[in-house]
Structure formats: C-alpha cells, structure tokens
Amino acid sequence: MVREVYIVGNWKMYKTAREATDYIEKLVPKVEGFKLNIYLAVPFTSIAQATSFAKQTQIVIGAQNMNDARDGAFTGEIAGLMLKEAGASFVLLGHSERRRLFHETNEIVHKKVVRALQDDIQPILCVGETLLERDEGKAEEVLKEQIMHALEGISKEDASRLILAYEPVWAIGTGKTATPKMAEEAHSFCRDVLIELFGKKVGQSISILYGGSVNADTALQIMAQKNIDGVLVGGASLDPDTFAAIAAHCIHK
Ligand code: PEP
Numbered sequence: 213m214v215r216e217v218y219i220v221g222n223w224k225m226y227k228t229a230r231e232a233t234d235y236i237e238k239l240v241p242k243v244e245g246f247k248l249n250i251y252l253a254v255p256f257t258s259i260a261q262a263t264s265f266a267k268q269t270q271i272v273i274g275a276q277n278m279n280d281a282r283d284g285a286f287t288g289e290i291a292g293l294m295l296k297e298a299g300a301s302f303v304l305l306g307h308s309e310r311r312r313l314f315h316e317t318n319e320i321v322h323k324k325v326v327r328a329l330q331d332d333i334q335p336i337l338c339v340g341e342t343l344l345e346r347d348e349g350k351a352e353e354v355l356k357e358q359i360m361h362a363l364e365g366i367s368k369e370d371a372s373r374l375i376l377a378y379e380p381v382w383a384i385g386t387g388k389t390a391t392p393k394m395a396e397e398a399h400s401f402c403r404d405v406l407i408e409l410f411g412k413k414v415g416q417s418i419s420i421l422y423g424g425s426v427n428a429d430t431a432l433q434i435m436a437q438k439n440i441d442g443v444l445v446g447g448a449s450l451d452p453d454t455f456a457a458i459a460a461h462c463i464h465k
Contacts (some may be wrong), residue, residue: 218442223450263299274302280323292331383424
C-alpha cells in the first residue's frame with residue numbers, strides 16, 4: 213500500500229507573520245522538487261500572509277488548533293471557517309501541549325475533528341502516551357482510547373481525509389526520540405486500530421506520522437520504518453536549513 217508522505221512543521225508560539233514569510237522564502241529553494249507533502253502549522257496571525265506567500269510553491273499552510281463550535285460567544289477562540297478563509301488547509305488537533313496545558317479531553321478533541329471535517333480542513337489528529345503510562349504498560353490502551361474516542365462516528369470517506377500523528381508525550385521537546393523500533397511498534401498498533409475502525413482499505417491508506425524530538429540525525433532511521441509515513445517536527449522546524457535537511461530524509465520513502 214502506497215501512502216502519502218508528509219513532513220509537518222509545528223511552529224508552536226514562535227514567529228511573527230514577517231518572520232514566517234522570511235522563513236518560507238528561505239525554505240522554498242531548499243526543498244524544490246522534493247516529492248513530499250510539506251506542511252507548516254503556523255500561528256493564527258501568520259496564516260493569511262504565509263498562505264499568499266506560499267502560493268505557487270509546494271508548501272501548504274495550516275493551523276495548530278481551532279474551536280469545535282461553528283461560531284459563538286467564545287472570547288479569544290478561533291473557528292474553523294475563519295481558518296479556512298484565512299487560507300489554512302489543515303489543523304493539528306489534540307496536540308499533547310493542548311491536552312496537558314489547556315485541559316483538552318478526548319471528547320473535546322473528537323468534537324474538533326468533527327468540526328474540522330465539516331469545515332473542510334484536513335485534521336492531523338495527535339495521540340501519544342506519557343512516560344508514566346508507558347512505564348505502567350498502558351501505552352497501547354491510552355493510544356486506542358485516544359484514537360477510538362476522537363474518531364467515533366467518523367465515516368470511512370471522512371477518515372480517508374485525515375492524518376494521524378503518534379507523538380509520545382515524553383519525546384516532545386525533550387530531545388528524547390523513541391527508538392525506530394519503539395516508534396514502529398506504536399505505529400503498527402495505531403494502524404491496527406485504524407483498520408478495526410474503518411476496515412482494511414481505508415485503515416491502511418491513512419498516513420501515520422511520528423513526532424517527538426525528530427532532527428536531521430534521527431529522521432532517516434525513523435522514516436525507514438514500514439508504518440511511518442512522515443514526521444511532525446516541532447523545535448527543529450524553526451530553522452529552514454534544519455527543516456529542509458529533515459525533509460531530504462523523507463523523500464526516499
Ligand atoms: C511537536 O510539537 O509536535 C513536536 C514533535 O515537538 P518537538 O519536535 O520539539 O519534540
């Protein structure tokens with residue numbers, strides 16, 4: 213089964229709109245001709261400018277979060293339709309920083325996935341276990357619950373539009389990457405859960421990305437694993453040279 217391959221940069225709360233356009237200008241020539249989906253999840257304020265700047269390039273701009281309501285009296289929140297109009301093509305949902313720091317539950321993540329699909333924004337659903345959960349032997353139970361709950365009631369057709377990202381919480385921003393074997397085991401498990409939910413054809417077609425301290429030294433081995441279809445890169449995506457070097461390791465898939 214040939215699946216789409218992705219590299220996704222998650223800038224978190226870094227870079228102004230001007231810095232975003234400077235970055236894209238530097239990145240474009242470095243990744244020219246790469247047969248790869250290159251996504252950047254930028255801060256809300258950079259989406260419109262980054263999108264118009266990235267037009268005619270292979271770089272796709274998206275967001276890092278959205279509210280689950282269509283609209284409403286939710287001061288400080290942002291709706292999918294607003295993101296869409298600003299130019300966002302995809303949105304990260306259920307990132308562990310959202311779950312941990314902003315108390316997003318599996319139910320909230322589920323509602324956001326449903327809304328993003330309704331608003332025609334491609335969801336990148338992030339799942340992952342904490343170190344404690346792994347040490348207690350509960351990693352698979354946690355992953356299954358996160359995936360099942362977030363994707364409950366989603367049709368096969370909608371499921372084929374989304375991307376899954378396995379991001380062990382203990383590897384995010386810590387410099388600790390899962391070993392390629394560990395990551396492959398988790399991806400293979402996530403793949404089985406997707407097949408259980410959506411059947412073989414759709415379950416095997418969904419790309420699963422690995423995230424957690426990926427850098428130019430670790431990307432190649434990670435990408436060599438059978439069930440790893442790309443990487444979600446946080447800290448190392450902030451520098452266009454490093455991001456392009458990681459992208460160069462993803463094109464051989
Ligand atoms: C992330 O924020 O999704 C991430 C993977 O971060 P980092 O690469 O910095 O661990």
